[in-house]
Amino acid sequence: MVGAGQLARMTQQAAIALGVDLRVLAGARDESAAKVIVDTRLGDYRDLADLREFAKGCDAVTFDHEHVPTEHIRALIAEGHSVHPGADALVHAQDKAAMRERLTAIGVPCPAWTRVSALADVTEFADRHGWPVVLKAVRGGYDGRGVWVCSTPDEAREALATGVALLAEAFVPFERELAVLVARSPHGQGVSYPVVETVQQDGICVEVIAPAPDLSGEDAATAQNIALTIARALGVTGLLAVEMFATSTGLVVNELAMRPHNSGHWTIEGARTSQFEQHLRAVLNLPLGSPSLAAPVVVMANLLGGPDPDVYSRYEHVMANDPGIKIHFYGKDVRPGRKIGHVTALGTDLDEVRARAHHAVTCLRGPLNA
Amino acid sequence: MVGAGQLARMTQQAAIALGVDLRVLAGARDESAAKVIVDTRLGDYRDLADLREFAKGCDAVTFDHEHVPTEHIRALIAEGHSVHPGADALVHAQDKAAMRERLTAIGVPCPAWTRVSALADVTEFADRHGWPVVLKAVRGGYDGRGVWVCSTPDEAREALATGVALLAEAFVPFERELAVLVARSPHGQGVSYPVVETVQQDGICVEVIAPAPDLSGEDAATAQNIALTIARALGVTGLLAVEMFATSTGLVVNELAMRPHNSGHWTIEGARTSQFEQHLRAVLNLPLGSPSLAAPVVVMANLLGGPDPDVYSRYEHVMANDPGIKIHFYGKDVRPGRKIGHVTALGTDLDEVRARAHHAVTCLRGPLNA
Structure with a gap:
């Protein structure tokens, strides 16, 4: 790896x-x-x-x-x-323009988009699709970096001033964000995990709820079909995470990732096969594992660093408070806002499970003023 | 470690x-x-x-x-x-005579036993408790090694000829074998996992069923109380596995282990907290994790080496046959009869889950004649 x-x-x-x-x-x-x-x-x-x-x-x-x-x-x-994935597949996770071109060609719903290199391109795009306009670095962005939501030409000018290749996308007025994680093996087997809801703050995923609450079976199947279709059409081997916007008129694909993904960390305890085992099985061309849920409700919350770097000293309280909470710490130096771990809570009642996960990461992050 | x-x-x-x-x-x-x-x-x-x-x-x-x-x-x-555990606790897992003395002193049900050093000691013991007599090495036995079930004085003579310190125990006509895994932390917190049934062949554990089928709540609590009592009385820190015989007249303690134990491997997927995480939490004096079941029925089957060392080539069939089976391979050289891994199956129907686990280890072991 x-x-x-x-x-x-x-x-x-x-x-x-x-x-x-x-x-x-x-x-x-x-x-x-x-x-x-x-x-x-x-x-x-x-x-x-x-x-x-x-x-x-x-x-x-x-x-x-x-x-x-x-x-x-x-x-x-x-x-x-x-x-795995091969270059012909991976380029669609590396190059957002290549991704948009290909998804558009195979009929996958995307936001309106175009390549832009000057302010006139952006304002012309805005004339057709309205403000705000979302400018994205064609290559290299992650966790909200390389994305500018611009409400005015002045804001667009700032993004253009970075000098990186950009594309413009219409701002999607979404109801919520969903993600579908699928695996595909070189011999063509594909499996899809249940559709999850993701919650972002400042461009960083903070919470994943599996399965996505109040999603009809039909809508879940549609989302899974989109992800499996992309995996097959792009020849993905290994994992593919498809981030989507749920809008009043249907699903729109936002981003692709071809690797284990933050939206799949819940699978370690929450699915019969973790995304990490699934990725190994896929890239080794072994039969894929069951993606079924291990509990009715699974919530993963990301642990972002706070000003006090001593996370471990807070294990005692978190573990005593909730003997069922699962802590994952990445062994990284703690810096404010950095993803340094996550927690997973499992149960049957959505509100209770979300509250447990939220409590755990809040405590682990520690005091907001060190 | x-x-x-x-x-x-x-x-x-x-x-x-x-x-x-x-x-x-x-x-x-x-x-x-x-x-x-x-x-x-x-x-x-x-x-x-x-x-x-x-x-x-x-x-x-x-x-x-x-x-x-x-x-x-x-x-x-x-x-x-x-x-952790400290010497005063661990000696009871190292020295079977010390263990029997201590358990007898605190009123834990044990088989009749005595130290033996000559054939006359064994025959005198057999006169009181009957044949067969179980001779055990006081130190160093495991997986059936260091245990001799002797039906005659001649068989006892063979065990005595090994020259190791021995104790004699009355043969217990058990209905089945149970095991209770508990954890105890230095500050005294204790938790018990559900009671499991273990199945041995030739002195080696081949299967563990969690929870033990058809065990009444009262009998389960009795078994858990015995294990927690031993942990407290002996000052165990970390894990304690208590192997027991279930007889028509009640439970009898067979063996103790003070570490993660084969009878607890099912907890990796089958309990909210794996025994390995629990052991770390206990020895680090962190609050203990929930021991609750993650599925109604969990079966762990040990994978013993067969004559063909290439286990990995059989992954394809086993994974394709049962996408929910969990394989654990220890990265050890394969030798016939050696514990080289285990599998875990989870579900709701006992017969079906046992059959899945049995099928997986049988396939992984490979042909009986290489």
């Missing part, structure tokens, strides 16, 4: 059970996954020589992020490596 | 989630846990200098087996280390 963040770290838990020897390519020994994986290789994921050395002897190569240059992935595949 | 077998390996999965930095003392780099734990130290658990070096800087020291000499544990504690 190229990249040694928390996704690789949690993949190691699944690899241990399956007896899969997991190797990671890390930038430094103190990265989240490097702390828990013996076969950690140091190197630069942007360097083809490092990638080649890393891939030697691996049965399969996969990723914990989308930042490996597409041409390097093509080179590894040309040299005989089994890389 | 001193020892780097599969118990330490599975403890690492829990340590990753909690953000606990787990260090193990291994005999060799290729031991089960050493393959998945970065902070692996090589050394001899029988050597006090190695133990001292290992314990330096650890918040707590615990064990994946019971073979560390009691006097070394006392030395570490005297030098200020936090060791």
